[in-house]
Amino acid sequence: MELELRSTSAGTYFSRHSTREPVELSFDNLTYSVSQGFRKGSKTILHNIGGRFESGQIIAIMGPSGAGKSSLLDLLSGYRISGVAGSVYVNDKFRDLDGFRRLSCYIQQDDRLQPLLTIDENMWAAADLKLPSSVTTKEKRAIIDEILETLKLSGSRKTRAGQLSGGQKKRLSIALELVNNPLVMFLDEPTTGLDSSSCMQCVTLLKELASQGRTIVCTIHQPSASLFMKFDHVYVLAGGRCLYQGSSSNLVPYLSELSLPCPTYHNPADYIIELACGEHGEDKIDKLVDGTENGKCYKWFTNGEVLKYKNNAAADVTSMPCLPIMKKCGGSLQVTSQWNQVCVLLRRGFIKIKRDQTLTHMRFMVNVLTGMMLGSLFFQTGNKGERVLDNFNLLFSILIHHTMTTKVLTILTFPMEMSILNKEYFNRWYSLKSYYIATNILDIPVLTICAITFSAIIYAMSGQPLDWTRFSMFTGISLLVVYISQSFGFMVGSIFNVVNGTFVGPTMLVPMMMFSGFGVSLRDIPDYMKWGTNFSYLRYSLEGYVAAIYGLDRPILPCSSYYCHYKYPKKFMSEVAMNGDQFWMDVYALLFTLFLTRLAAYIFFRWRIRVMR
């Protein structure tokens, strides 16, 4: 571990400093374009900008709304990689993205925290995922204590993240990323939503972190004069072009040199934003862009003369050897093993399930109540020869219940996790594979308990044959249906947002129902459409249910009417073209569907994460 823990008579204080080489970030001819849609061409957001961010400094990227601040941060952090042209250098060498990601972190504007976990639990999850296994529990505790102390969060350690104030959430977001001591920190609007005192506290803290050798780059809208002067370096953007880059104290002389003097008693930060908005004329923007050579001029840096020399030297970067930190390290981007990542994610997930009692209880109660309602409606239909068709309807209703409750819930909850996942994955907490494995495992206990409870209630109330073998077959099929429905939920949730997903999910069910053998029997489906039955998991599930209830040579059913058309179970099965002997074939088909859908969901999930970048 490249960190040092020190203690003084004044107590423990934030003193983790790195022995690694500080990072200077520079970029040249950076252009960023996005596609506007099919046949609509592309839009250029950043236009050939250059710049240089020194280590040990806190740097503000400023500009009016829509100037391209967040886009520039996305590019420099490596979060966005498509549509990008130009070069980014780290210590004057071409940036190797994987190497750079190992040194940096990106804290997005919205606080993507686990709301049900306390500060302490959030910090422990981060420490267990981001620190190598060689760091002992005692060392991790010391690191967490030190960070929380420094960020003034120690007093709220047991408070859940969802109940923290805006400022505390912001500090917790920073604290989580400080765990592995990054050399470069990117923060998108860390002061948005904070009052002026919290803004000042936040920027002072970042300045302190920068003074320890880190490079801290953040976007900011329109700082007050005092806040503005806290920044060591300022980079002003307008319409994707650079209007100024240099020290905050040099902004006023720069404006004077361009004959655009900042009025007396005017906040220079406000004045440059007014100029950037074109309030003093559009021609002034071009003048400012020329004045700073669109970010290629280093004259207004505190150490401008030194940099002039460096800038010339950097022209021949390609011939230089890579620095050790920039070499491709290969292997995993995460520092802990996949096993550890899955264990930590499972631990965190189980705490969330335990805390989210409303949802867990609601899921259980929905199964109990629906089971009792359906059971009352179809009371003792299972052992009556005259109500075989009603019983068949009941079996189909059970399938729809399992499918809808599981699929819709997954479609609603899975996309909500995506933004947190995106942040944590980008900051190398865990791999996508670990996350997917943990997510798959996490819901199994609740799903299984709910499905078994529902099956027991409905089976007993609807008077199905009291035979353990049949009940096990019935419950087995129910479990496979809920697991498959969850996979479909993952697939839809990976691709679509909540609104589109809640439309697409149930709509996808229609063809499955069409080919299930319910309504139109498997025999009566036209030949040219029979292929569809091979793809409907509802068909295999319904066949499995019919086999469990009417297969295994079930004897003639009691008949209390004058005539019971289906009192012979075999006759009923032949009528609906379902054969009781093929139960295991149905189980294999469902297992195969489960495997395929889980795999497809994983592929879609990876694709979605890539596309988001």
Ligand SMILES: Nc1ncnc2c1ncn2[C@@H]1O[C@H](COP(=O)(O)OP(=O)(O)OP(=O)(O)O)[C@@H](O)[C@H]1O
């Ligand atoms: N994927 C995209 N498709 C189309 N336009 C985009 C896309 N991403 C960004 N833009 C546009 O690029 C411009 C710059 O966006 P960006 O978010 O970088 O601005 P910003 O300076 O951070 O703004 P704000 O301060 O309001 O957050 C905006 O006009 C935005 O609409």
